[in-house]
Amino acid sequence: MTRKAPRHAEAERNDQALLEAAKKVLAVDGAHASVAAIAAHAGVGIASLYRRYRSKDELFQHLCSLSLDQWIQAAENGLEHDDPWEGLAHYIGACVEFSGGSLGPLAGTIAVTDEMAAKFTRSDELMRELVDRAHQAGVLRPDAGKMDISLLIEQLGKSPLIDQLDRQGRTDLIDAARNARRRTIAIALDGLRSGHPRLPGAQPAPALLTERWEHTPEDPAKSSGQR
Numbered sequence: 001m002t003r004k005a006p007r008h009a010e011a012e013r014n015d016q017a018l019l020e021a022a023k024k025v026l027a028v029d030g031a032h033a034s035v036a037a038i039a040a041h042a043g044v045g046i047a048s049l050y051r052r053y054r055s056k057d058e059l060f061q062h063l064c065s066l067s068l069d070q071w072i073q074a075a076e077n078g079l080e081h082d083d084p085w086e087g088l089a090h091y092i093g094a095c096v097e098f099s100g101g102s103l104g105p106l107a108g109t110i111a112v113t114d115e116m117a118a119k120f121t122r123s124d125e126l127m128r129e130l131v132d133r134a135h136q137a138g139v140l141r142p143d144a145g146k147m148d149i150s151l152l153i154e155q156l157g158k159s160p161l162i163d164q165l166d167r168q169g170r171t172d173l174i175d176a177a178r179n180a181r182r183r184t185i186a187i188a189l190d191g192l193r194s195g196h197p198r199l200p201g202a203q204p205a206p207a208l209l210t211e212r213w214e215h216t217p218e219d220p221a222k223s224s225g226q227r
Contacts, residue, residue, distance in 0.1 A: 011052075017042040018049075018059075019066050023102040027163060030105040035059060057110045064106065068119035070098050075126035085139040088130050089189055092153060096185055101154030107212040141194050147204040149192070156185055 021042035025033045035056050039046040053059040078091035095101075112120075127146055134140035162177045 014042070014044050014048075015062070015066055018044060019063050022060075022063050023099045024163070024166075026105045027099075027102060027158065031109050033105070060103075060106050060110050061113050061116060064103055064110070065113070065115050065119060067100070067103050068116065068123055071095060071100060071123040072119065072126060074098075074100075075123060075130060078130050079126065079133075084130075084134045084137040085193075088134045088140060088149075088192075091127070091130055092149065092156075092189060093185065095153045096156045099157040101150070101157050104154060104212075108215055111215045112213055138194055140192055141196055141199075143199050143203070144192055145203045147206060147208065148199070150209060151204065152188060152192075156188060 018038060021038045022033070025038050025041055029037065035049060036046055039049055049059065053062065074091050074094035077094065078087040081087035081090055124146075127149070131140065131146050131149065135142065159177070159181050162174065162181065165173050165177055
């Protein structure tokens with residue numbers, strides 16, 4: 001096995017620390033999250049960030065690309081399960097665990113790069129395969145589709161209780177809160193199984209999530225030097 005150069009390995013560690021920090025800071029500050037706050041939370045020097053990334057947008061685009069890698073990996077792992085339900089449940093659980101959708105506040109604030117678009121397409125294809133396989137096996141309720149699952153992941157990926165306890169430093173309650181969260185996820189997953197009363201209304205259209213990423217470039221004079 002080829003060992004990675006120390007500098008490359010350090011960059012990867014910093015990337016993962018920044019991604020996790022961005023998720024937490026965005027959960028609190030939304031689209032107004034600053035690079036300085038994210039860097040401080042990740043323990044990464046802001047000067048080194050701006051040597052690597054030319055702008056705040058470039059950093060956020062890179063973090064979105066890393067997040068999409070997590071979605072793809074979760075789907076690929078789910079498809080390795082022989083049981084369609086177990087595969088889908090693994091995918092949902094993994095995406096909730098790494099807070100899939102937590103970079104949603106960035107939607108519409110940055111341009112979608114070709115790399116982001118390609119990874120989104122790949123992620124969408126894999127998820128469709130997971131959902132179609134579960135439908136064909138009769139284990140996923142017929143009136144639930146990809147969008148329902150994507151929205152569920154985005155909602156379950158947020159835990160106001162855990163976030164609050166984390167900010168308060170209440171480490172004595174964190175384990176109990178995480179257990180409660182796992183129970184909530186299990187309840188939600190059970191609601192996706194076949195045999196339940198029909199869901200209200202029509203399945204959400206994909207545009208509900210995708211169109212929020214449409215981006216109108218800012219005036220360069222206003223955005224230059226923004227950090």
